[in-house]
Amino acid sequence: xxxxxxxxxxxxTPLKRKDQPTPVPVTDEADILKLTPLGAGQEVGRSCLLMxxxxxxxxxxxxxHPAYSGLAALPFFDNIDPAQIDVxxxxxxxxxxxxxxxxxxxxxxxxxxxxxDYHQEVEVEGIRFTPYNAGHVLGAAMFLVEIAGVRILYTxxxxxxxxxxxxxxxxxANVVPEVLICExxxxxxxxxxxxxxxxxxxRLVHDVVARGGRCLLPVFALGRAQELLLILDEYWQAHPELxxxxxxxxxxLAKKCMTVYQTYTNMMNARIxxxxxxxxxxxxxxxxxxxxxxxxxDVGPCVMMASPGMLQNGxxxxxxxxxxxxxxxxxxxxxxxxxxxxxxxxxxQPDEIVSMSGSKLPLRLSVxxxxxxxxxxxxxxxxxxxxxxxxxLVLVHGDSNEMGRLRSALASRYAEREIGLKIFTPxxxxxxxxxxxxxxxxxxxxxxxTSVGWERSKRDGTSTPNLDxxxxxxxxxxxxxxx
Numbered sequence: 001x002x003x004x005x006x007x008x009x010x011x012x013t014p015l016k017r018k019d020q021p022t023p024v025p026v027t028d029e030a031d032i033l034k035l036t037p038l039g040a041g042q043e044v045g046r047s048c049l050l051m052x053x054x055x056x057x058x059x060x061x062x063x064x065h066p067a068y069s070g071l072a073a074l075p076f077f078d079n080i081d082p083a084q085i086d087v088x089x090x091x092x093x094x095x096x097x098x099x100x101x102x103x104x105x106x107x108x109x110x111x112x113x114x115x116x117d118y119h120q121e122v123e124v125e126g127i128r129f130t131p132y133n134a135g136h137v138l139g140a141a142m143f144l145v146e147i148a149g150v151r152i153l154y155t156x157x158x159x160x161x162x163x164x165x166x167x168x169x170x171x172x173a174n175v176v177p178e179v180l181i182c183e184x185x186x187x188x189x190x191x192x193x194x195x196x197x198x199x200x201x202x203r204l205v206h207d208v209v210a211r212g213g214r215c216l217l218p219v220f221a222l223g224r225a226q227e228l229l230l231i232l233d234e235y236w237q238a239h240p241e242l243x244x245x246x247x248x249x250x251x252x253l254a255k256k257c258m259t260v261y262q263t264y265t266n267m268m269n270a271r272i273x274x275x276x277x278x279x280x281x282x283x284x285x286x287x288x289x290x291x292x293x294x295x296x297x298d299v300g301p302c303v304m305m306a307s308p309g310m311l312q313n314g315x316x317x318x319x320x321x322x323x324x325x326x327x328x329x330x331x332x333x334x335x336x337x338x339x340x341x342x343x344x345x346x347x348x349q350p351d352e353i354v355s356m357s358g359s360k361l362p363l364r365l366s367v368x369x370x371x372x373x374x375x376x377x378x379x380x381x382x383x384x385x386x387x388x389x390x391x392x393l394v395l396v397h398g399d400s401n402e403m404g405r406l407r408s409a410l411a412s413r414y415a416e417r418e419i420g421l422k423i424f425t426p427x428x429x430x431x432x433x434x435x436x437x438x439x440x441x442x443x444x445x446x447x448x449x450t451s452v453g454w455e456r457s458k459r460d461g462t463s464t465p466n467l468d469x470x471x472x473x474x475x476x477x478x479x480x481x482x483x
Contacts, residue, residue: 030054033150033434035181039063039075040397041428044185044338047091047156047397048075054148056127059088060181061156066310067340070100076429086125091156092140093222134158135169136374137223138260138267144172150436151177153388157397158183160380163194164230165261165281167269169376171387179434180390184425185336185375187402188409192371201228201370202235204332208366209245209301213328216365217305218316218343221251224335224372225305226261229287232303236286243286250290250306250315258282258289293318309334310341313356317342321355323365330366335373339399382410385421394424394432 033053039046039061046065051058064073116122118141121130126148131141136157145152158169191197208215219225229249236242251257262282265272275281290296290304293315306316320342323329337343346353346367352360376384385393393410395403403425414421424432 031435031437033152033179033436034431035179035394035426035434036079036431037396037426037428038077038079039065039428040183041426041430042398042400042403043428044336044397044399046073046075049154049181049396050080051145051152053150054126056125056147057085057087058127058145058147059085060143060145060154061091062088064100065338066308066312067338069312074100079429087127087129089129089143089145089154091134091142091154092137130172132172133167133170135160135162135166138166138226138264142169144175144177150179151175152179152181153177153390155180155182155384157185157375158384159374160376160384161191161194161374162269163227163372163374165227165268165272166374169384171384177388177390178436179392179394180385180388181394181396182381182385183375184381184395184398184403184406185373186377186381187398187405188378189402190379191377197370197372198231201332201334201372202231204330204368204370205232205235205303206239206242208328208330209242209303211328212301213326213330213365214298214301214319214323215303216316216319216323216329216331217303217334218309218311218320218331219305219307219334220309221253221307222257222260224309224374225249225251225257225307226282227372227374228305228334229284230281233281233284233286245301245303247287247303248290248296248305249287250293250296250304252291254289254291298322310337310343311346312341312343317356320346321353321361324353324361324363325365327364327366330368333367333369335371336375378406378409381406382413385410391419392422392424392434394426396426400425 030053034051036050036052037048038050039048040063043065045063045067047061047063049060051060062075066073114122116131118131118133121128123129128146130144132144134140134142134156136159140157142153142155142158145154153172153175155169159166160168162168192200205215205217217228219228229247232247236247249258262280265276265280265282272281304319306314306319308314308316311317311320320331323331331346333343333347337347342353346363347369349367350363352362355361395407398406407423407425410421410423426432
């Protein structure tokens with residue numbers, strides 16, 4: 001039998017990079033954009049990033065670490081002089097039961113706070129910034145910051161998935177920033193589809209109360225709590241057999257939080273804006289606010305939504321310790337939990353836990369995890385990074401493992417492209433330095449600590465596109481002294 005011969009088709013010649021120009025040394029320190037995480041550097045929580053350029057200083061967010069308490073939860077403020085900060089931009093607030101400040105402190109800060117709207121461009125001392133919807137919690141924003149023509153997009157916590165009440169995060173139109181700073185919370189993980197997630201959640205809650213148990217939902221008072229309340233109220237309405245089982249929203253801030261959500265429906269998605277024309281969906285029929293445990297009668301099956309979300313202290317911790325000994329009860333962790341927290345610990349379903357008083361308690365209740373966390377997964381994050389098109393990417397708000405996986409996945413994706421992507425994953429108190437001066441080659445200098453001091457290594461980087469004649473030419477990652 002004669003063999004069939006096929007014509008030989010030559011492979012296309014791979015695209016080659018243009019010859020790189022000789023790097024130009026830094027002559028003016030003011031031309032270096034410095035980005036230093038004071039929190040959320042290879043960790044989740046206490047987001048806080050210091051940005052310095054052209055004599056201007058911006059602090060992006062000022063969060064707390066959920067695994068720590070007191071002053072230990074704060075960002076590394078001993079590395080900065082707060083008096084030198086020109087602008088502090090807050091992407092969102094999450095209420096906490098255990099505050100480091102009192103109402104008097106809040107009142108003293110009011111004259112320093114200016115509220116801005118989405119898409120409102122503001123300029124302060126030569127720092128221009130514009131907030132965009134981030135889709136994380138109601139009112140959460142990402143910021144496009146511009147200083148001396150260099151644009152930095154800081155996402156903060158963001159979600160590209162529309163849920164029951166929030167719009168998805170938006171991408172600033174017709175803008176290609178020089179630098180994108182974005183979260184890496186979920187690394188290369190993928191979220192469960194929303195419809196499947198909601199069905200599994202309501203089924204698990206129903207199972208717990210049907211067997212006569214108490215169902216604990218640890219949440220933060222503002223954010224995912226309202227999404228879960230919408231789901232539960234609708235489910236209870238559709239199941240008359242559950243009408244005798246109470247749902248409690250327990251927080252000292254419960255009433256205030258619900259007033260905010262009942263008022264600002266105009267900032268939510270089209271579904272809510274349409275629904276509110278008939279009735280306000282946040283005027284719940286089957287949910288009661290509970291300001292403190294003192295008004296709670298623990299006499300039968302119920303659903304209790306209580307803060308904080310990671311079970312470190314507060315009412316959610318008290319109820320877990322009270323209910324963990326009964327196998328009829330159950331706890332459902334509905335969002336991301338940080339290493340070092342009790343919420344993370346019980347996901348491995350240990351035989352016992354240590355109470356706040358130090359005694360050991362048997363853990364007999366069921367433990368389930370369903371992520372309603374309003375953070376991007378890999379598909380959403382990688383697509384957004386590509387759509388934004390920034391040549392320099394700084395990853396924050398992700399533990400070192402997840403952040404490393406995301407960096408590797410993105411590096412593989414961009415490896416064969418004509419235009420590369422420089423990716424940085426600084427630890428807390430390490431500085432990424434980007435030098436902007438014309439169309440130049442990127443050179444990387446990394447300072448590493450050795451037994452005899454600091455050693456500098458050099459390696460050539462890849463080319464970056466010419467964006468308004470302001471390309472990165474020198475990049476430093478400089479560790480500072482840590483506490």
